[in-house]
Amino acid sequence: MQKPQYRPDIDGLRAIAVILVVAYHAGVPGFGFGFIGVDVFFVISGYLITSLLLRELESTGSISLLSFYGRRVRRLMPAMVVVITASLVLGYILLTPIGQQQSLAESAIASIAFFANYYFIATTGGYFDGPTDQVPLLHMWSLSVEEQFYAVWPVLLIVSVAIAKRYQKRAWTIISMLAVLGIGASFFYGVWLSNTNPNAAYFSVLSRGWQLLAGALLACAVGRVLLVRASPAAVSALAWFGAGLLLVAAFVIEGSHAYPGWAGVLPVLSALALIVAGFGSSANPVSRLLSTRPFVFVGKISYPWYLWHWPLLAMARAYQLGEGDLIRDVALASLSFLLAYLTYRLVEKPVVGFFTQRSVSNQQLVKLGAFSSVLLALAAFGLMSHANQQKSMGFYRQLESAAEDVPDLRGKCHLSSPFQGLPDESICVNRSDREAPDLLLWGDSHADHYSPMLDELSDDLQFAFLQRTFSTCPPLMGYSHGYTQGHPQENDRNCELFKEEMASELSRLAERGLSGVVLSASWLGRPSSETHLSLAEEGLRDTVDMLLDYGLRVIVVAPTPVFSVPMTDCLARRTVESCSTFQRRLEKRREAILAVMHEIAEEEADVRIVDFYARLCPGGRCHSLLGDTVVYRDEHHLTTRAARELSPHARNDIEWLL
Template identity: 30%
Template sequence: MSDQNVAQGLAANSEHRKEIDGLRAIAVLSVVFCHAGFAVFAGGFVGVDVFFVISGYLITSIILRELDAGTFSLRRFYERRARRILPALFLMLAVCLPLAWWWLWPADFRDFAKSLVYVVLFASNIHFFKEIGYFAPDVELRPLLHTWSLGVEEQYYILFPLILMFVWRVRRHWLAGGVVVLLMLSLLGAQLGLARLPEASFYLLPARAWELILGAVYALLVAQRHPVAQVPQPWRNPLSLAGLGMILCAVFLYSPATPFPGLSALMPTLGALLVIAAATPETLAGKLLAWRPVQWVGLCSYSIYLWHQPVFAFARYRLDEPGMPLMAALIALTLMLGYLSWRYVEGPFRRPCWQGRRLAAFALVGMAAFIVFGMTGKHRADIFKRFAPAYEVQIGVERQLSRNYGLDKACDELRGNPQCQTADNPEVLLWGDSYAMHLADGIIASQPDVGLVQRTESGCAPLLGIAPVRGGNLSAAEACLRFNEDVLAELKRMPSIRYVVLASPFAQYLKSENSLLVEDGRLLPVDSGLVLKALQETLRRLEEMQVSTVVVSPPPANGGDLGKCLARSVLLERSLAHCDFAQSEMSLERLAVYRLLAALPSGTRVVWLHELMCQGGHCASHDGNTFLYLDEGHLSRDGSVLLGKKYDFYRLFTGGKALTDREKP
């Protein structure tokens, strides 16, 4: 790569490009509308990927220009990043602090405080990768979840400039080829990770770096004045429109069920690259992106992105699920906050006075303050929360909403743990997923001296030879197959077992966006008939072992988070009856499961929890002041105990009642 070509190529692309500001607007609005819950924007999360491509292109262009001029300095580079990122970020965090203190339940406040530390260290992507799972709080209620993308980007910019500097000085002609190799390795890792570690592929740098590198590769081609980077005039209009179309197709056609990132991310990222490469002021795409309102959003895009998640999360935390009119108002508030942050925070901090020691002091003091507050809140949330309104009420509600793992938290996946067995020679085996876990307290409440062994794994129904593949996570499905075979093998070694209780919502096996892994390794589309056959085969195998078996249906559900509704009712001092619902309002997902269980052969013993919890067509979410639910479907610990005593779960599950007299829903 000749220095003259570098200089000429970069000079030709150094002017401010309104098309890129417009592209930023498309990206941030896609994310905002997606997170606001507008179904048509279900794939709007790809806006983050568009941001990555833009960032990779622009930042690499700047670095190459300075390397060519011999003026590149890591200190100045990181100083620019600090001026760009930290002021608006610190403001958002500072505003979130009192709101979190005021509104969040103690456990959620501790999680907020913990995430605060990771955010200012630009490692929140690692934090959320480790924390978010089946039992994690609703991601929509995490005010700082969106900062994962800042973590990815800043981790990238710690490493990538060093690589560029080194190769530039040692083997400059290797630069483009080496970067392309990095891109291919990262993309390959992202795609392979979808099957084994989908959460890692989504949150961590190795599987996301290729998106930033994609923009960097184009910057390198521009710097070299490579023919590939020079889009002929006749092709600019169709290619730039095609790029916009690819982004919008991903926004409107993708959903959270789309395996992502990996090859699926090529559509929005290549679309962004086409816009960067081909859109000019003369093209139709360029004119659309240069429209004044679009430009305004693009200029404020970073601040808008920072504010949208806290605004939505705190509103959802405090209010009932906001309807579209309220969400529209919250979007307007987000845009206003984004503008104010851009105008009065981002702009002033770009002035020359904010550099050197002054900027370093601002950054270090701010980071230190948030880290101290975060660490204190993580370990001693009571220091802050005890002075918050309704603290004692929050503690009581939080106890009712504590996660229900059954006998012990260790019983989720861990085999053979002594805490998951109440006697040396148990008579009852509780087998299934989290919807089996929540029955344990009720069984023990109805028969305190019961010999119970719990074998449960979250998301894994007690079905032999079949497992759900969700979000492309093949390894979890394989683990589920092994788990159920292990439980059956263990049952054969436990002659004291007389009763087997099977429980699951089974919904994960019926969702069309999932697939089913069968024991011979084939992946099949979801088929309720296949699931029913697997359940019948499991019951047949248990019958051969001469144990009495019962299937327990999931509790009635209306699709809303009943635990959250109950907690909010206490906080707002309104009747808990607000969260009850008519049996006719049962969710379609729950009805599909009930139809599956109703299709079992006559004589199959099934306990229908809706018969216990819905009287006269009215389904209760509480009994007195006791919450029956902790979320959208799981029984709370107190709820399980209350129902277990009231309806004698032990007698129900071991055949003390005519369980075959089923009222099919």
């Protein structure tokens, strides 16, 4: 293998990758595809680390795991310790103790253990889910993927060498075959997982490993001088091809894609092409550009910049209750660049110099890394303990209770994608002493949050109700949200399956004595937009007609007032009056969808509209706190307590429904 040669163009490629990521996270227009910068990082990492391992193998005949992990500690830990420590301190100052500080502490521990990717699979709705832009250590998932990969890959190289010796084969042949098989298995698993569980597909090392292995396979090819010598024109064409793929990605890839999937090939091929084009010389224009001082400078501080930028952005958004502000975010991204430079000059370089001068052994480095991790974990536990103590006192305690105040039936009966059939009726009926449900509660999560209201009335009026609710799936027959952003279209397909099952179940319920149905949904969402209103009206009419054909009475619950920020977070920071200003002004949408509902009710004697607006918004101004009751557990879902307190205002209508 050739002697290691510094590649300034690879530092330049790092610069491109980190600029894409930071610009995307800061919300800079035109960078909606910027998250692919992480894919580029994976390819670079796989190429460089495998190259070092292969050089060690060629020069010594073996690979020292202790030396490898010692180098990883020296490379990753100094900046990582500084940034996680700073994040915990900022979290103590800026975040609330009702969930935010606890989540930060947990994610810090997961990051230290290099298990953050699986922590976020379990605790978030996905990388592209709205609230994740306020998770300060979300970006640590990529470091966890790398370290999980490198916990296995060097061991596999050692095993490959042993197999090669035993069967008298060339080690690089076994390693290359292993990389090819790994790429195929990981890639196709990722494609499959992108369609079945997009959240896991994005974060999992099993669906991302092929990107690192692609770089590793390239290292094998370079190490054996298997790259064909090409003319300057061909190399230049390859470089422009790699650059062009990034431009193609800008038009093909967006946050609503199931990613990485098939689309993940674009940034990987781009990175491979640019690395190959710069190999041996920088004769082509693209490689020369990447090798210029500005790109190389940004590339050298890309790691601390990546570490710093996201905690600053996420905490600022959390502190300002999720409000978007492009100027603020660009300013913070710029501040993170300065912090990255200072970290590089004052932390990374001095620490490496200290370790070199003192001849710190790899064993000592590994021990030092473990010791640093323990100290960080203790600091995280300290923040968690503080938050738990704070949230157990006074108004924080009430807000914490409100944030977790979900209906009893929600866990068992409220559904989301993928749809796997309706739950057994017996577990979704509020009373077990009735042979069949008298009422049906049907809708999305805005139906689910009214179930405590029905439960409150059921003892007095002696009825049982069955809950059938599915997230972002309003009870509109034949209507589809048609999401292109924010929610995958897969949800629409699952919603249609749910509604088909509901149509089948209704006939059975009607035969068994069902008397009425309560329809509720997030009517102020997509259904009330101008482009969807006519379709939603048709869908609501079709649903009502179907129910009336079964001889059922119908109540349609009017839109629930909504806010633009989580009310429990707002009340933890601001006054009640201030929080009321975050009410979303959707009067035109509300009037439009209400007009449709009232028109249907005027035409059909067995249809009524129930509207809680006057109760939730006395005097026309909606409140997050009525008396001593916290009304909302987030931006638009009522707390169980608030829903129960609405029961007197619905009693007559529910009695009519029976």
